[in-house]
Amino acid sequence: MDVRPARSPATTSPTTTVVVMGVSGSGKTTVAAELVARLGWAFAEGDDFHPPANIAAMRAGHPLGDEQRWPWLAAIADWIGLREQAGQSAVLTCSALRRAYRDRLRDGHESVWFAHVTADPALINDRLQRRKEHYMPPSLLPSQLQTLQPLEPDEPGTTVSGAAAPQLVAVAVLDALSGRGRDGPTSTGATP
Ligand SMILES: Nc1ncnc2c1ncn2[C@@H]1O[C@H](COP(=O)(O)OP(=O)(O)OP(=O)(O)O)[C@@H](O)[C@H]1O
Ligand SMILES: [Mg+2]
Numbered sequence: 178m179d180v181r182p183a184r185s186p187a188t189t190s191p192t193t194t195v196v197v198m199g200v201s202g203s204g205k206t207t208v209a210a211e212l213v214a215r216l217g218w219a220f221a222e223g224d225d226f227h228p229p230a231n232i233a234a235m236r237a238g239h240p241l242g243d244e245q246r247w248p249w250l251a252a253i254a255d256w257i258g259l260r261e262q263a264g265q266s267a268v269l270t271c272s273a274l275r276r277a278y279r280d281r282l283r284d285g286h287e288s289v290w291f292a293h294v295t296a297d298p299a300l301i302n303d304r305l306q307r308r309k310e311h312y313m314p315p316s317l318l319p320s321q322l323q324t325l326q327p328l329e330p331d332e333p334g335t336t337v338s339g340a341a342a343p344q345l346v347a348v349a350v351l352d353a354l355s356g357r358g359r360d361g362p363t364s365t366g367a368t369p
Contacts, residue, residue, distance in 0.1 A: 190287035192266045194257050195354065196334075198273035199294040200321035201313045202305040204339040204346065205270040208294055211347030212268045219260055223271030226252040236312040240320040250281045257286045274324045279332060291334030292350045298322060300340060 195212060197205045206222065213220045224232075231245050241249075253271055260267040266288070273279045273291065283289045296304075298318065305315035328334050335353035339346050 190261070192261055192264060192288045193290055193354070194260060194267045194269060194286065194288040195290055195292055195350070196273055196279075196282060197268065197270045197292045197294060197350075198279070199339070200272065200274065200301065200325055201317060202301040202308070202315070203294045203296055204304075204343065205272070205294055207343045208292070208339065208346045208350065209268050209270045211343050212292075212350060215347065215351065216266070216268065219265045219267040221253075221256055221267065221269045223249075223253055223269060223273075226256070232312055235317065236314070238314050238316050240317055240324070246278065247281070250278055254282050254284065254286065257282060257289065261286060261288050272321070274321065274326065276326045276329060276332075279328075283333075289333065290354065291328055291332060292353070293328050293334065293336040294339040294346065295336060296339040 195209075195218075197209045197212070199205055209220065209222075212218075227235075227249050231241055231249060234241060234245065250271075253269065257267070257269065271278075271282065273282060279289075279291060302315055302318055305313070305318060328336055335350065337346055337349040337353070341349075
């Protein structure tokens with residue numbers, strides 16, 4: 178198991194927080210589980226920081242607005258800060274669809290590094306249709322895709338295709354994390 182903190186030459190942070198991002202159904206939770214199994218780092222599911230009202234809205238098929246997302250992002254950012262203070266590297270799932278949301282997570286948190294999991298919308302839709310026991314309905318996928326702003330060149334992280342088996346997607350993320358792509362988004366593997 179690789180438990181290196183994977184420091185970035187571009188940051189002074191002694192820890193790393195991998196934020197697995199992307200639209201609903203892209204595979205954030207699935208890939209994060211693979212990463213945690215390999216890294217042994219702390220883990221949090223961004224969904225768990227939503228207040229019940231946000232969950233109810235999404236369950237009913239209503240996309241969240243910014244006024245619902247900012248407090249959620251603040252709670253997630255607090256968790257990142259606590260992990261940094263504890264000297265713990267971490268893996269976190271968070272859709273982080275817009276640049277402004279990602280900037281909020283990075284604000285004061287040098288450890289943050291994004292892993293954007295992408296896939297063809299038809300593949301994501303198919304996965305969502307099959308997925309059971311989750312409040313996020315497939316009907317919200319179009320608005321998620323509309324909201325999505327891909328990583329920009331000055332953002333730390335990587336973009337990986339989530340079309341392959343989860344283990345392979347995780348390896349692509351770890352490859353990028355261990356060297357390439359530390360100074361900005363890179364593409365590893367085919368992105369649709
Ligand atoms: N690489 C993969 N190969 C095959 N199936 C996958 C892959 N990644 C995810 N899946 C399946 O697709 C569905 C959606 O994945 P997952 O729940 O991880 O997405 P998510 O991005 O966490 O979604 P949400 O934002 O709604 O929590 C799940 O049923 C999962 O088992
Ligand atoms: Mg999830």
